[in-house]
Amino acid sequence: MLELRLVQGSLLKKVLEAIRELVTDANFDCSGTGFSLQAMDSSHVALVALLLRAEGFEHYRCDRNLSMGMNLNNMAKMLRCAGNDDIITIKADDGSDTVTFMFESPKQDKIADFEMKLMDIDSEHLGIPDSEYQAIVRMPSAEFMRICKDLSSIGDTVIISVTKEGVKFSTSGEIGSANIVCRQNQTVDKPEEATVIEMQEPVSLTFALRYMNSFTKASSLSDQVTISLSSELPVVVEYKIAEMGYIRFYLAPKIEE
């Protein structure tokens, strides 16, 4: 028996919108720790890891570890039927091949049940080691989204370089080239507008903008994004989900042949 009640149901709606472009089918894993997902895109270039901790739910019952295979487009179709202020409850019985999403309006005057068929998904689960990164950039998520969008109208790849001067996003294409430098800025009144750069050593890596743009669909979950870079590792683009957990996107770099 599984029963997870999320008062801020809009968070789940936003999570789905953030990942459904990248991943079509995925297993949602439910355990005592929380509700989680790990999935790769079809080319195995990017990986998404989601965690919604048990403590973040108003009610969290998970009698035994359960893995539920869902088609994310179908799940998004159902969650779009929930109001932004609705409370969402996810329910499943042990051994059942369906999951139920229950939507309650804030005034409790409307209650809806949507039952969705589960699917068997053969997914690879990768071990992600804890790593030290050469540079960690924290910046406003809206700014990062704007940069990725702007650069993708010029080129297909972005070179992200961190030096003591700041973080530079560069691209080039048939029509020309572009460089955007963001400097550290902690003097702003609002912490969500800060740009903070922690650099152990300079690093420069190249990534496909198509994936970066897809990651920025998570921007509505968090005012800030954290970009962790090391020359020997995939970049981590992390959006914290208030009080509950995170959504992390890993993207393998492009390497000179």
Added chain:
Amino acid sequence: QCIQKKITEYFSKN
């Protein structure tokens, strides 16, 4: 010319 690496080249199966 750049080649696109895969995630599975960095992280191994659990």
